[in-house]
Amino acid sequence: xxxxxxxxxxxxxxxxxxxxxxxxxxxxxxxxxxxxxxxxxxxxxxxxxxxxxxxxxxxxxxxxxxxxxxxxxxxxxxxxxxxxxxxxxxxxxxxxxxxxxxxxxxxxxxxxxxxxxxxxxxxxxxxxxxxxxxxxxxxxxxxxxxxxxxxxxxxxxxxxxxxxxxxxxxxxxxxxxxxxxxxxxxxxxxxxxxx
Numbered sequence: 001x002x003x004x005x006x007x008x009x010x011x012x013x014x015x016x017x018x019x020x021x022x023x024x025x026x027x028x029x030x031x032x033x034x035x036x037x038x039x040x041x042x043x044x045x046x047x048x049x050x051x052x053x054x055x056x057x058x059x060x061x062x063x064x065x066x067x068x069x070x071x072x073x074x075x076x077x078x079x080x081x082x083x084x085x086x087x088x089x090x091x092x093x094x095x096x097x098x099x100x101x102x103x104x105x106x107x108x109x110x111x112x113x114x115x116x117x118x119x120x121x122x123x124x125x126x127x128x129x130x131x132x133x134x135x136x137x138x139x140x141x142x143x144x145x146x147x148x149x150x151x152x153x154x155x156x157x158x159x160x161x162x163x164x165x166x167x168x169x170x171x172x173x174x175x176x177x178x179x180x181x182x183x184x185x186x187x188x189x190x191x192x193x194x195x
Contacts (some may be wrong), residue, residue: 014040016089018110023050023060023085024066024132029131036076036125043122043185045114047079048131049084059136060085062126063111070126079124081114083135093122094165101174106160108171115175143187154193163187 015037015129019025029048036046049061049072055085062070062079062086087110097117100109114124127135139145143157 012143013094014091015095016091018084018087018089020085020134023132024053024134025086025132026050026130027088030088032127032129032131033086036127037088037090042090044090045082045093045097045117045122045124046088047082047124047126048088048149049127049129050083050085050134051130051132052135054135056130056137058104058130059134062124063114065115068190072129075128077126077128079126080113080118081111082124082126084113086132093117093193096122101170103170104167107162108167112175143191150191150194154188157187157191 011146012175014036017030017033023095033048038042047062049063049070050059051057058069058072058163060069060083062077063081063083065080070079089191094168097113098118099126100113105110118124141148143162145153148156158165169180169184172183
């Protein structure tokens with residue numbers, strides 16, 4: 001996690017690169033992200049669009065609140081938040097936003113960081129084309145798997161790798177506007193209704 005190494009950064013650093021260990025980047029990935037953030041003093045977060053290695057379908061990258069994963073268009077695209085499979089953060093952004101919120105143990109930190117940045121006028125921009133590959137996580141064996149018994153799904157939902165209740169509540173309180181109470185309980189309602 002970012003906070004595990006954040007104490008090692010220094011004020012002279014220009015950029016901070018986050019890369020998931022299951023993401024394979026193309027050779028020019030960093031150069032293409034640097035083309036989006038042409039100065040470390042710009043308040044820009046550059047996000048690498050990532051695709052499935054077998055199908056070529058987009059799996060991770062920039063996200064928009066209403067439509068989800070931002071499509072590849074051949075030009076840089078503005079986003080509301082991001083998956084942190086590969087993200088380049090400028091010194092200027094780090095100076096304002098620091099590291100991920102320490103409330104999150106596994107999930108939600110990247111989405112929260114992106115939403116909080118855009119709320120403060122920091123631009124989140126996705127690369128014009130795919131810069132790496134990473135297979136999407138299937139719903140099988142997760143709380144979204146409707147073939148599992150309801151109690152099993154319930155336990156998975158509240159586990160650290162999914163949506164621990166108080167972390168999920170904090171995430172929604174910070175990012176879901178006036179509908180945050182409904183957004184917080186909706187996954188539990190889905191499990192109860194077997195949806």
